Amino acid sequence: MNFQQLRYIRAALQNDLNLTKVASELFTSQSGVSKQIKELEAELRIEIFVRRGKRLVDLTEAGRSAAPVIERLLQEAENLKRLSEQFVQADKGRLIIATTHNQANYVLPQVLVSFSHEFPEVDVELRQGSPGLVVDMLLRGEADLGIATEAIDGKAGLRSFPCFSWEHVAIVPHGHPLAGQEGTTLTDIAEYPIITYTPEFTGRSNIDAAFERAGLHPDIRLAAVDADVIKTYVQLGMGVGIVAQMVVENGSDQAFATVPGSNRFFAPSTTKIAIAEGALLRNYAYRLIQILAPHLDERTVKGARQVEASREATALLPFAARHDLRIRDARRHPAIDNRPQKTAAV
């Protein structure tokens, strides 16, 4: 048994049992892949794959129970490598963050500026996609951290931690009848076409729930995966936009008016950060978690067992309150950009 064999099998599982693809993905010959897999099967005296003629078509029962063990083996091997990198150069390396547009564009900028001042030798890579993709990338080991509001909570194979809570707000162009209009109700908003997120994205479920609760059936004229698109169409006068609070607070332009009090219509959403279960992270990854979720202590993040307990016990910071924290934090690192954050009215 060797790691190469295990890698081939995992890759086969991730590539529709197509050994040709596996070979090209791992830059080797498919004959080698085929042989190594057969060799492992012979050594263990089980068949892992069901073959029809000369094609792999399924996992055997034995293969099905071996798969998670193989997964863990490769995971631990990865951990050993990461662990050693930690000692070679603790503050140098790569950090891959899988996240959604909303987080990447409206939350992470400030965070990553601070982070990269603290760890100038760490190359940060942002991988952007749907919450579902974020989950997949974590599970496949293609990303170190995942940040999203949807889809990652309670996912098997992941450990997730709440970072902060936030609300949706309604935005309109300046001069719109609802602009600055105190006492606006959700019913008033529902009179206009709505432009908001696609289902599955950025707390969309909370938006739907709010209308449902009020017995309203709004005309969702356009749904987009990111707030920039939503803003574009709102600016064109196509309707009222409903976006995450941080879009308005952290966005660079002030081309919009928020509908006063509109945040109260929608239940708060919680942005979570997740890591693959059993994965060992570099110290700077833990530091980034700490920046994003200052209420968690490192032991909680590293220990798998206590997660459930802590999730209940720890009070979440609302998004707005985080500004202070971030700035205070930054002061501890002299090189950090210390300009005051924008504090848009919600």
Added chain:
Amino acid sequence: MNFQQLRYIRAALQNDLNLTKVASELFTSQSGVSKQIKELEAELRIEIFVRRGKRLVDLTEAGRSAAPVIERLLQEAENLKRLSEQFVQADKGRLIIATTHNQANYVLPQVLVSFSHEFPEVDVELRQGSPGLVVDMLLRGEADLGIATEAIDGKAGLRSFPCFSWEHVAIVPHGHPLAGQEGTTLTDIAEYPIITYTPEFTGRSNIDAAFERAGLHPDIRLAAVDADVIKTYVQLGMGVGIVAQMVVENGSDQAFATVPGSNRFFAPSTTKIAIAEGALLRNYAYRLIQILAPHLDERTVKGARQVEASREATALLPFAARHDLRIRDARRHPAIDNRPQKTAAV
């Protein structure tokens, strides 16, 4: 990185960092061991061992954090092998039980008769030793199951499950003044020299505690690791023996009288069964656990997470009540010896 390298490192940790010993233990040359270890260190670009001149004298910090990962890797590799054996021939293989004399001689005989009728193709090996040794053998992966009363509870790296509870009784030769003497008190017993277990063995702590509570300072004339030795000296008239209940109930000879009611003097002890954390066991091993601790369900035993909860929630069977269970159980397996069990009076 390969498994051989990891095995060498683990063996080094278990052999005082003496690579010569490692080589002979693993039937290879020490030059090979040395080279493989250096090769892994080079690949990971860390030093795992502190060398003084040409001698390994300690683990580096990096080595200290790598060690548990290496341990897990080898554990999972073991698991993969076991898992495959499971599919090759589910009911054939080997089962190594580490246990103490008391369990081996007075509890396991009935259990193993039943077990080996059910699994005639499983070779059972009993490894006998002190409770501390039982723990070590489990942690080193040299035994599949550990059964003892002491030392295994709450040990890091082990998962333990209570099997049944039992009490100590006082035994005397027939014709002894206390034989059949109703109303005997602990004070009466303490008048005589006591012959019982060595500290650390078979619930000895409960015996000491009972005398302590009663403000008595008995003359422990002789302490032995096993009940057979105790019985020998009791028979010679050297004093009153205090032994585990099953010694009297399951022992073959009736050369002794128990002091009526003496079981009530001592707090009950609980025999536990333990397995190494993260170890995957063969199906028959789980079956043996089930025979020994019928109140546990298999999911509880296999799942690491729920152990703590179940330990509280599940009611323990007292030892005496287990006779019935064992017999009922046996009936489900026609080949099993069905003769009624001895039911000695306690």
Added chain:
DNA sequence: TATCCTTACGGAATTCGTAAGCATG
């Protein structure tokens, strides 16, 4: 001096990749 790790080096075993064979859809 006895013990013990490292290095050197030749032989053995394993792994790898090209090419050909053959089964499937």
Added chain:
DNA sequence: CATGCTTACGAATTCCGTAAGGATA
């Protein structure tokens, strides 16, 4: 007939063990 797994076989690499070298207690 295009795709895809298997087998064969020679080349490259890696692994292993003997033997010699050097360091420690």
